Structures are given as structure tokens and as C-alpha cells.
Amino acid sequence: MQGEVPPRAGRGIREWCEQGAGLHEAARSLRADHVGAVAAVRAAYEPLQAELVGRELESIPVARLKDATDGRLRLGAMEEAGFGSVRAVYETSRYALRQVPGVGEQTADRALAAARQIARAVAGTVTVRVDVDHPEPRTTALVVALHRLVEAGPELSRALDAAERLDTRLGELLPAARPAGGRLRLALAGRERRERALAAAAELGDLLADAAATDVRLLLAQASTDLLRPAVPDLEAWVDFELRPAEYYGRLTEVSEQRPDAAASEGFVPSEVAERVHAQRLDDTYRRVSLRGYQEFGARFALVQQRVVLGDEMGLGKTVQAIAALAHLAAEGHTHFLVVCPASVLINWAREIRARSTLRAFTVHGPERHDAHAEWHERGGVAVTTFDVLHTLPAPDGTPPGMLVVDEAHYVKNPDTRRSRSVAAWTERCERVLFLTGTPMENRVEEFRALLRHLRPDLVPVVSDTDAAAGPHAFRRSVAPAYLRRNQEDVLTELPALVHTDEWVELRPADRAAYQEAVAEGNFMAMRRAAYTDPETSAKLQRLRELVAEAAVNGLKVVVFSYFRDVLDSVRAALGEGTLGPISGSVPAVRRQQLADDFTAVPGHAVLLSQIEAGGVGLNLQAASVVILCEPQVKPTVEHQAVARVHRMGQIRAVRVHRLLAADSVDDRLLRILARKERLFDAFARRSDLADATPDAVDISDVGLARRIVEEEQQRLAEHAKAGTA
Template sequence: MKVATSQPFCLIYSLYQHEYLGYLWEPFIVQLNDRGELTLLHQSISSKNINEFAERLDDTDFELVKLIDAIQQEVVIKKFSSKKTTPTDFFLKVFDKNKGDKNVQDSICNYIESHRAKICPLLVDKRVFIMGNDGNPIREEVTIPTEPASVRFHVMRNADNTHYYPTIRHQGVKVEFQHRDAILLGEDPAWLLLDAKLYHFKPAVDGKKLKPFFHKKFIVIPKSIEEDYYRKFVSSLITLFDVYAKGFEIRSESFRPIPQLNLSENFIESATAGSSASSAVATDTDVTLTLSFNYGDHSFRFDSFTASANVSMETREDEYIFHKIQRDIPREKETIRMLRERNLHLRNGQAVLPKAEAFSWIQDHYEPLLEQGFVISQSPTDSKRYFLGYSSLQLSIHENRDWFDIFAVVRFGEYEIPFLQLKQLILDKKREFTLPNGEVAVIPESWFSQYSELFAFANDHDDEDHLILHKHHISLVQELQEESLAATIINRKLEKLRDFEEIEAYPLPQGLNGTLRPYQKAGYDWLRFLNQYQFGGCLADDMGLGKTLQTLSLLQSQYENGAKEASLIVMPTSLLYNWQLEIKKFTPMLRVLVYTGTYREKNIDLFNQYDIVLTSYGIVRIDVELLQRYPFHYIILDESQAIKNPGSNISKALSLLQSRFRLILSGTPLENSTMDLWSQMNFVNPGLLGSQSFFRNEFQIPIEKRGDEKKTQRLYSIIKPFMLRRHKSQVATELPEKVESIQYCAMSEEQEKAYEEAKSYYRNMILQHIEEEGIAKSQMVVLQGLTRLRQLANHPRMVDSEYEFSSGKLEEVLAKIETVVGEKHKILIFSQFVKHLDLVKSELEERGFPYAYLDGNTQDRQGQVELFQTNEQVPIFLISLKAGGLGLNLTAADYVFILDPWWNPAIEAQAIDRAHRIGQDKTVFTYKFISQNTVEEKILALQHSKQRLASELITTEDTFVKSLSKEDVLSLLE
């Protein structure tokens, strides 16, 4: 019987018993009647046909069906049999009582059990039934309580033997399970089916501890094995569970845990006995920090296998006394969390660290740890004794005429050491030296990260009592000054560069056709300042703050002040059209050449006829030998993260080009690695961050591998004068309430081919239909054709599932998503096509971006809204325009992406107002993505020409199509 997907239906999971495999599930789609009740119309589903019903299912359903498929008998046979066989032959042979293969039996049972352990927890909140003998999948419904049950074990020691049995309670009520036909659906952990209820347990219990009591009251332990039984079995039982004791004593002891951090050169196994966790291997340059907790006279190491209690057994003549020390696991975990916040990451209670890093960490956190009650010690078995006391460094800088004189003194406890003695040790990466008392002092890692660069640039003075540093490394001195380690006088020019607020105001160019907001004017002044002193720079404002406008203002001023050569602006191909529009809008006097395309004229003399040359990264890479012969005024890179890899061909090509000035634009100058910064800053100011190898050793490795915050601050202090980055939140008071932009997207080559073929087909078909039937009777054909073209403009895969190529719009959307998420903003992404959202969703999942999702079939709308509104880790909300255009308050978002233009702009405005409404304290940026040279552009034009109709009457696709004249249709299909 086929269930109609157009009518309401429900996915249920029906339990049945297989003769050999035990209890299994089969999923069914069941039709619902008008009252939402289950009917007899049902259909079995699997991974093969589940997509037919996908719109009303969730991810858990897909996972459940996949897991259930994996334990069906045909899959089991295929997995455990290399020969083609029938189910009857296979199971009779394998499970034969006399000749059956016990190893295969065990393997099958373990395989089935491992899947049951995954399936049972996923069934919570699903509808589960017991299948009837007649195959009726909904004979009896099973409830799954959300609250776990608990098990209490009773151990009764008598004169001749010991009785042992469990009892079960759920929500304070005893659950009678003995002689009640109880069924274990999962053994480890146990899931117990009883009276149409499926119980789980907390703490989790092995089903083997319950199963023997399904048909007996208790188990008898003979006196002859009593002591061994109590020492092994009862001890572990008391450790894990609530145990009622009779005939022996359980003493619960409670102490406040005292954390102890022990340093040792002797590596200790990080995995507990019997665990499969792998252990790191310590070398001669490593030490091990081990965390343990002292409870009275007892000490326990923390690891991931820690039980809530530790039990030891004491025997006194004929008595057994169990000492149960209840561990304060929440407090222990809080200690672990606190250490993690202090950048000490323990694995099973241990951290193996380089010596210098370990000692730097201890010295940095020594006092706070003592205040929190820590005991910090060194293993008494270590032969080498380390200095664990307080160390300090005092630095003074005196400005000379042509350089800075640098003096420093180091103290380790009571010993004072000239800093110059440590210079060679630091340059050679040697971290240890012996103090007069024989203790070994370890140079803190922060000194290496902070002063290796200073030493690399500094020279010894002739007097050999201090160092000298040339003044062009002023940023190093500035950082030391800001850390209150030194004071100096900086000349006015460099003082202004250090303090952005002190940069003078420059007049705006007369030919600028636009108004700069205050923060944009400040950015323009900064660009003019860099230009005046021949520095390169990086304008790194958030997306939507007007980097293009600030840049064009700079270029307009340059040409009004007499610049002769053309300026080259390099960008991704998808942005060429946007730049053309922006130049035409803001600086119409500037002459623009778009240097791209297969038939471009490769003649650099042509550049002299233009003020701006627009080209793509790909063209620069291809034409580098030609382009490097022209002396550009400015070379400007938009989305400059394209050169983040210094070894790439495009980075090498751009480094060969000539220009008086250089500027880069990027909302995300650092995407993956600090080397991204080196590559881009080295382009605008060669040598600013040293050589690539120097930068890698002194900045990249310490920052990325060890999380060195001081090194990070040092790096940013160097680049700060040459990078201007404003977040939207910083300049929100200077912005209007909404900033709306249209993002034109060039189609990919394959997409354009598919679009043009479809346009030609529908144009002929629609025109023929109009000629024969008239415009009024052709509306359905027009709507069908326009819808198909709009889908192709988004992504051809919405029309053709076999399409394997890219979509220009999707690539642009994903690039913008990465930028906005990288800037810590939240986005609403609207589309009227659920298929389009599915494509975006797949790409987000592949990139590891968390998201919320809402369309017409979403069951828990409020749950998705709250997930997005309250969870900082979920930056993206995918919403179908029809389902989410009204009734939602989504003020956590400050960006709105409209993936495809809606017929009625008012509907788009309602979608935008999900974020731009009362309670919103941030400026809302809206991006409407339009595929260039498609029906989407034509729809925008029609919206403007039919503004009154669009705003007052058009509410659906049908009414929009009815408003179209023959001329309108011809325009759309041009």
C-alpha cells in the first residue's frame, strides 16, 4: 500500500522478534486521517525510499533508518557470509546447536548489540510500536519515559551463604520486573522493555546484571567463595551503584578534595589499566604534569574513567568492612575546567609539555593556584631539581640620536643575571641554565616569544653592556612601552601613525559623487596619511562598511592631485561588475578599463588612456609578464585573502608588479593561519614582518601551536599602524538603521550555458503560446518558464540533479557567509526555494558551520528560533521565505541574505524585518544576491517600473504574472 506524500503521515518504528537475531525494528510510514490519527494504510521504508518523505522527517529519522537497515537479515548475511546463500541456509548453519560456528555467532551478536546501543537512545521522542503476529506494525504503542530508572542491588550475607538481587525504581515507584516477561532490547547499556514501557537507567547498568533475575528471585553465593566474591564483585558493585548491605558494613567517608599538581621528568602512563586510550610519549625535553586529588589520606588521579566513588575492602576476623570514599566529581571537573581556562589541557589527568612551556605556565599561574588550595610539587624521584620560584625581567630603553639603547636585568629568586648572558641562549633556543645553588632555571617561553624578535633585529653595543635597535623598528619599542617596561619619545610622524585618532583631516576630492559617513571619512584620512608617507596599508573593515567607497575616494583624490599612471585593482572575477557599478556611481569622472575576458587587448600602452584598470587574480597570473612592465600608480587587491598563501602562483605574480603605492582590502585578512597576515602585509610593506622563515618561527608556531597570547599582541602591535579594522558594532551610531546592497553574481561557464539553453527553449515556447492563446491564457506557461529560469539562475542542480558543476551565486554566497561568520556576526538566509536552501545546507555541513533551519515542514519552529537567538555557536539561520517571512523575532541577526528576488519587494521587506525590529540594537545589513544577465535582473527592473502595483496588489507569483504584458514577458526573456 502506497502512502500519499501529499497527505499527512507519520513515521513509526515497529518492534518485532527475529528467530536468530533477536529483537529488531522496522520503520513504517503510516497515513494519518483528518483528526491526525494513525490509519491502517502504511508503507515500509528504508534508506532507499526515505527521500520521498524527507520534507517531514528530521536528521534523527535518517540516522535511525540507516542504523535499522544495517541490522536487517539480508545485510547481516552479506556482511558475515562470503558466499551467496539463502537466509534459511545461512541461519540454520551458523546457529546450529551442535555444528554452528560460535565465533560467527558471537560476531553477529556483538554487531547487532552495538547497533541496538545506538538505536535505543535515538528512539526517545519517536513513536514506537510492537508489531502484531499478523504483521500489523501498530498493534501496541510503546512509551519511552524521559526520566531514567535506577537500580539498587541488595546483598544479604547469611550464616551459610549470600543472597544477591536487584530492585528497580522509576520516579520513586518500584518497578516489578521479575516473572513479568521483561525484555532486554539493549544489554550494554541496558534498555528494558516492560509492560509497553522502554526504560533506560542512570547510572547505566549492564543488562547482564539484570537478566538472571527475570525468572528468579535471587542468586545464592556459597560460603566457600565468599571472600573472593566480596573483594571483586561486591566492591565494584558498591563503587558504581547504590547497594543495600545486610551482614556486612559499608562506611561512606567524605572529604573535601585538595588538588595536587605534580611535575615529573619521569613519564607516567596516561591510560588507566585495561583502557584502550593511547599514551603520548615524553622526550628528554618534556615534563609531565599530573593532576591528582587528595581525600584525607587517600590520593586519586583524575582521568576520564573516574568513577564517582573509590571502594576498598577491609577484613576483621569474620567481618567485611567496605570503605567507600565518595569523590566530589563536580568539583574535580570544575578544577579541570579552571585549568583548561588557564590553557592547561589535561588528558586522563596528565599533560606532557615542553619544559620551558610547563615552567612558564607554572610561574604564570603559581600564585593563583596556591590561592585556590593547590599543592604544587616535583616528583622526589627526579634527579634534576628545578627552580620553581619567582622570576622577573626589568627592561629600560633610552632613545639615542639614531637608535635606541636597551638595558635589561633578569632575576631568578635571589640571583640577578645580566640579560646579555641570556641573549645567545634565546637565539639558540636553549632554555636551561644552572643557578649558583645548583638548581636549574628554565627560561620562560614568553621570553623567547617576546625577545627573540628583539634580539634578531638588535645588535651588540661596543661597550658590551647593552643592545642597540634601529629606529625603523619603532613598533617593537612601542609594544615594550605599552607594557610599561620602558618609556621613550617618538617623533611626530611616527606618533601620529601609532595613534589613529591623531591623523589630520584631508579635504575630500571635488569629483566624489557621494557622502562619506564620519567613520568612512576617518578611513579616507588614514589612507591619505599612508599615501603621504609612502606606506602600504590594509583596509580591513567589516563587510558592508564601505571599503569600496573609501578606496574610490582615495583614488579620486590621487587623480585630482595629478596622478598620471593608471591604478590596478585586482579582485575575484565575481566582483568585477560590482566595482564597475560603484565607480560609475561614486567616481564617474574616472576612466575605467575592464581588463579581462578571452579577447582582451594585451597592450599596456592602452592603460595610459585610463585612470583605473579592473582585472581578476586569474588574469594577473596569466599576464604577469606583460603587466609587470607597466608602472602602476596604485595596486589595490580586493578580497586580498586570495594571496594568503605566499607560495601560490598569484602571490608570486603580484609581487613582481610595479607600483608607487599598494593597498589591500579584506574583511577577513586572517582566515586560517597567521601566515595569511605575513603574505598580505609583506605585499603592502615588504620586510615589515621579517623573512617568511623568521615569521614562521617567531610568530606562526608560537601563536598557532602554543596559543601564545603575548606573541599575538606583539604581532598586532607591529601591523597595527598599517591595518585599519572597524567592526560594525564600533561604528553603528554612525550608520543608518538598515544598509541594503545588491550583490551581482556572475554565473559559472557551465551554469550560463544551461541557463541560455533553457531561456531559448522557454522563449520560443512562451511566444508561440502567446501568439496562439493570448497573454491571458498563457500565464501558467509564463510562470513555469520564469520559475525554471530563476532556479537555473540560483543553481542548475535545482532543475537537474545530475548537474555536476558549480554555481556562481552559490560560490558568492558561501564566500560572503565565511566572511560574515569570520567577523562574528549572525545571518538570516532567505530563499523561496527549499531546494536552494538544501544546497546551501549541504555546503554548510561540509564546511562544519552550525545552523538553524526553518521551512514549512519544520515541526519545532520555536526551538529553531531559540537555538539561533540564544546559542552563540549557531551563526546561521536558513529560512524559507514563505515559512519565515512573518511572525518571527530574530534580533540576534545583523545580516540578512536574500538568495533570490521575490516578486513582491514588500515580502522581502517583511523577511528583513525579522531582524530589523524592536529590540534590535545593531545595524542590519541586507544583501540581495542577483545572478548577472538573468531574469533576476529583469525582475528587479520590473519591480521598480511597477512599484505601486508591487507594493499594493502583488502578493503571489500568480498575481505578478497576471500583471505582465506581452512586452514585459519579452523583456524578461531577452
């Protein structure tokens, strides 16, 4: 006897099935669109990879084929026939090899199999790099194909995850639920089938309600639209690549499936720690940027281990890993977070949080710090404060921040200082604490013990000088529960050789007063170097010292460029003895070259100072891997040529370019005006032969730009003064 048909069966469930079928089709379409976009990238990538593999195989003697066959291969006949390299065999057909006198069927097959085995091994070692200064049709095709994936943004990954889940689940639910879409068909179905259909229909209804609440349809539709956009013009793709090369290389890594050594990219942590980290899901709902594989691991490590030191080498994105962890915790329901950092990077942190996530950032510093703290306390978000201000903030009442992040954590190595005591008080209250430092702790075991006393006092007795003496890998394994460090050579195999970072700072009172005076006088050049008026308190000089110090502990050479000789004099005084230069217009060419040679000859860390128009042309400074620009340049080509002295053919390390910028100043104004120029024209002109010969031809007028900036700054400061906020 058939059971009674529930009243919800029939039309309502039929509508659910129709909606589910539409959602299923949207999910399947997105997955197909993504497959097509990935195929386009692979089609452009594979010829470039094949060429690199071919070059490597060309350098391998054909005799090495014996190594892949345990010496059982006879190659005399092939060598006599002119097969001198593995490449010659690899690119020859089976039929052609068999035509060689003395080469039988078995020998030909074994030789080809050995050549292919070696080629697969070589393919895992070569890295396709995109030379932005020498574009050619094949690399242009790759950049254009990648542009579609990059432009889709981090939402693409979220949409693909949703599409995969929906494709799988709806593929099961729809056939099972359809019998419940007709009252008669359901009534005639057996009891067991009817119950299955109704259960599937109920789950389908829940799935559709959840999809509607989270706008999944819109997410899928937008992702498909992004993947189906027409290819952009070549030049536009190249310009975009220059603006965000790391995102292009990140997508290329995903598509090409080339990964750095897993153990190295995971900091050589023990397998049991790595397994826990891999099992941690990373929610990107509140994140605006895609992460590299090693960066995802770092963010997950911080979440899983809860109280850790992230000690990645400078330039690997410690800040974005911290922001990713904060964004994940926000998605889990945590509302308040606290970042403590030196004053020199305060503005940078606030800007990065706003750019890389949807979290609110509050700068708790300066005269209005108490108001900012109160607003953070009421509204939630990320409070960014300094070591010197932290002790003035009221202790958290009730629930502490979801995570405390301490940047440049080596600042708190001395437990007797006020900053260390303040940090210690907050770390005791917070369940999750993330210390960031680019200083290699295995070289400073006592410093590391000091940091562990804040985070994991139980591990302090475990850390010994013996572990450090055994080498960095052994040290990292011994302290794996609380320390993760990756070096650039471990994870940057596919990254571009040039990474730009804008270092934003706030003008200190003395520099601010000098700046306002220069604006009032209409003195453009004085405005540009006002940030160095008081070397004792200059925020730019403070940040410069920190960058140089971090480069020193990592054994990296640094070139510091400025347009102004007096700025370089201040830098020299700030850095002390041992600084080379400055190279300036008054230094003869022979002496300039001698300074560059002396810089190259210094073993390990060294610093060279140079006026940008004197050292930016003609000299080879590729011994350096860190460039610091003391101020933005009026002519973009001047900056470009100076960086090119370091980032050039033969450079074996990634080059990090740090541009020091003062917020609410001529620096900010200059960048905004230059950004509004026709950047496509600039990029085209800069690559043309004419522009290389006469770079001034594509730069805007110094006089016109200076006049415009002075006028705009005078107006802005006048408005602030009128409002009582100057």
C-alpha cells in the same frame, strides 16, 4: 612725486572689482543658505535629542547630583519636595527651585549647574535614530530637513569649501584693489598704497581667471539653488531616506556634531600616525559620493601610509574608501589603477566604481579580457580583474598603476599559490598598494605576516603573537604603519540599523546555458534559479560562501532566504555540516520555531536556511545580523517581511542585507521593472494598515510580471544571437 600710473589701471581693474564683488556675494550667500539649511535640521533634531536626554535623566536618581559637586550639595529638602530624578531638577527653573522650603540660593544654583553638567554628558551618549517603520511628525520634520542637504550631493561640500576660501580672500583683496580701479585715484595715492593696490588687483585677476576656468560661479549657484529648493512632500522624503539612509545619517552626524569615539574610529593608531593622516587633504573632484568621517580617515590612511591593509569589519564600506583613494590620486594626475578581486565580486567592483566616481572602469575578464586590457592601457581608468586572470596580464611597461587594490586579500596568504605570486609581482612594481579584508588579522597573526611580506617586509619581524595576545587594540597599535581596522560598534553609533548591499555576479557557462534554455522555454521560475544549476561553479554560491565565511570569522549569525527549496538544498551542500534548516512550507510550525530557537542558542556564528515565505512571517530571527537573499523577489513585500524578521525591535547590531544578483539576467530585468513602479504609492501603501494586513494588495501581478520579463529576455537574447554576441 607720484609714480607713473600703469596702463592696466582704471577700467580693466574696475571690471575685475565688479566681478570679484559679484563672486564674493555669491560665496557669502551660499554660506548663509547653508547656515539656514543646517539650522532647519538642528531645529528638528534638538527636540528628539532632548527627549532622549530627558529619558536618561529620568533614570538617574537626584542623589547623583552630589557626584557632580564633590558631595557638597544638600538634597534632602529637594527630595522631600518630590524631586526624585536629575530630570526633575534639570527641567525646573532657578526661581522654582528657590521656592522649595529649605533650598537656598546657593543650593539651587549648584543643583541646576550639576544637572546641566550631567545632561551635557548624557547628550554625548544618546543617538537619535529614525524609525522608518513608525514615522511620526517630529522624525518626519527631521527627514524632510535633511533631504535638502542630502539632495545637494557631495558637490555641496566642494562648493562650501570654495565659498569659504573666496569669502576670506575676496574680503581682503577687494578693499585693497579698489584704489587701482580709477587712474586719478591711483595717481593721487602714495607709492606704498599704489603698490599694494596693484598687487591686490593682480592677485584678484588671477583669482577670477582661476574661478572662470573651474566654473566656480556655476558650482556656487547650483549649491545655493539646491539649498533653497522648497521642502519636498513628507512621503517623498521618507522614500528617499529608505533608498540611501547612510547619506542621511552622515549629514545628521555633521550637523549634530555627534562623533563616535575618535580613537576607535581611527583604529587606535598612534597619535603620530593619526596626525599625518589628518594632514592629508582628500580631493573629491572625481568622487560622486560623500564619505563618513571614519571612511575619510581610511582613504587618507591608505594615501599617507601607501602600502597598507584596510581590515574594517564587513559592512563598513571598504570598497568606497578604496574608490575615494583612487579618485584622489586621479585628481593628482595619475591615470591608471588596478583592482584585483575574486570573480564573485568583479561586477560589483565595476558597478561601484562607476556609481561612486567618474573614473572609467574596465572589466578585464573573460574571452575579451585582452581587448579590455588594451583599451585600459590606452585610455586610462580602473582595470578590474580577478586573481586567476592577473598572471596572464602583461607586466606594466613604463609607469606602473597609481595604486593597486587587492580585495579579499586573505586569498593571497599562501605564498606558494599562483595567485600569491602574481599579486607579489605586481605589488613589487606599484608604489601604492591597498589590501582589503574583513578578516580580523589580530586573530590570525601568521596570515597577517604573510600579507605584510607583500606590503612591508620590514615590519614582519615586529609582528608577534605576544601583541595579539595583549588584545586587538594593542595589536593594532603595534602594526599601525600598515594596518587599519574598525568594528561596527566603534563607528556605527549613528548609522541606521539596516544596510543593503546588492552583490552582482556574472553567470558561469553552465548556468548561462541553463538560463538561455529556460528563456527559450518561457520558464520564469527556471530562469530565476538558473544561477544555481551547477553548484560547483555557481558564481552566486561562490559569493554566498565568501559572505558566510566573513561572517564566521567575525562571529556573526546569518540567515539565508530563497523562494526555492532546491536552491536552499544547493546552499546547504555548499556550506557543509552545521547549517540549520531549511525552514520550509512543509515544516510544521512547532518545528520552525524550534529551528529558530536552536539558531539563537548557538554561541557565536551560525547559519539558518529558510524559504522566504515560510521564514519571513511569524518567526523572530533577531539573533542574526547578516541576511542573504539568494534572488530578488517578485513581490517586494515578501522581501521586506523576511528582512523584518531579523531587523526588528530589540536588534542590537546593525543588520546587513546582501542580495545576490546575476548581471544580464532575470534578476537585472526584475529590478528594473520594479524600480519603474510608482514607488511613492508603494511606500505609502506598505505603511498603511491595509497593506500590513494584506501585503499582496500592493504587489503587481506575478503572472503579468513573469510574462513581461520572459518576453523581454527572449527578445534580448534573440538580438544578441543575431548580432553574434549571445
